[in-house]
Amino acid sequence: MKYYKKLVGEKVYLSPVSEEDIEQYMKWMSDFNVTDYIGRSSSIVTLPGEKEWIADATSGNKIVFSIVKLENDELIGNIELMHYKVSDGRATLGILIGSDDNRSKGYGTESINLLLDFAFNYMNLHSVELSVLDTNARAQRCYQKVGFKEVGRERQARYINGKYHDEIDMDILREEFTGSFIKNKNI
Numbered sequence: 115m116k117y118y119k120k121l122v123g124e125k126v127y128l129s130p131v132s133e134e135d136i137e138q139y140m141k142w143m144s145d146f147n148v149t150d151y152i153g154r155s156s157s158i159v160t161l162p163g164e165k166e167w168i169a170d171a172t173s174g175n176k177i178v179f180s181i182v183k184l185e186n187d188e189l190i191g192n193i194e195l196m197h198y199k200v201s202d203g204r205a206t207l208g209i210l211i212g213s214d215d216n217r218s219k220g221y222g223t224e225s226i227n228l229l230l231d232f233a234f235n236y237m238n239l240h241s242v243e244l245s246v247l248d249t250n251a252r253a254q255r256c257y258q259k260v261g262f263k264e265v266g267r268e269r270q271a272r273y274i275n276g277k278y279h280d281e282i283d284m285d286i287l288r289e290e291f292t293g294s295f296i297k298n299k300n301i
Contacts, residue, residue: 117182117189121228122298126221128179128193128228131171135180135189136164142191142212152210153247153272153281181211181225190216193225195233195242203240205233209253218252226260227295234288241287247272248280262286 117129142148143159171178171194178194191212195205209226211217233239244262246253262284270278 117180117187119298120179121232121296122184123224123228123295124297125184125219126190126224126228127182127184128225128232129182131168131178131180131192133165133168136161136168138189138212139164139167139192142210145212147214148210148212150249150274152208152250153274153279179225179229181209181221183216183221190221191225193229195229195237195239198237198239203238205237205239205242207242207244222253222256223259224295226256227293230260230286230291231293231295234291239288241285243283243285245281245283247274248282249274254282257284260286261290261292263290 116132116134119127120130121128140159140161143154170176176194176196176198178192180189181191181193182189191210193209196208198205207229209222211222230242233242244257246257264282265285266283268281271281272279
């Protein structure tokens with residue numbers, strides 16, 4: 115088994131990223147159906163670049179997990195905390211669900227809840243922030259469902275497919291996050 119059940123939920127678990135998944139990440143990051151929604155369509159993905167990304171995934175200010183289905187150990191995406199600032203107790207969340215077949219099934223919501231439970235109750239973070247494109251209504255609904263609130267907007271911040279799009283800034287504070295989502299914790 116190449117995945118390890120670090121944070122276990124009802125339908126998915128989060129596992130440290132694996133070099134074995136580089137080709138899958140390259141496939142997703144070369145698909146406009148994925149990259150248009152995260153503002154990365156102008157990026158060219160290379161094997162050395164993806165290897166560097168995975169090597170960087172365990173650096174001091176970044177934590178990256180693979181999102182894996184519990185039922186069949188299928189890799190469906192990744193989720194990360196970037197720009198981790200110990201002094202401020204803050205980090206930035208990023209998530210990718212790679213295949214349209216796995217979207218709108220609750221996997222993203224559950225993955226975010228698992229990561230926030232870990233961030234607030236194990237890493238001692240005070241807030242987690244993110245940015246989402248105004249065209250990504252599905253992601254906005256997901257973030258709001260978890261408890262993120264809009265805190266600002268960068269007008270016409272991203273250029274995608276011939277148009278400028280707003281970037282919506284959202285965050286969630288520790289006291290706004292309720293619930294216990296990690297099923298394999300002991301204390």
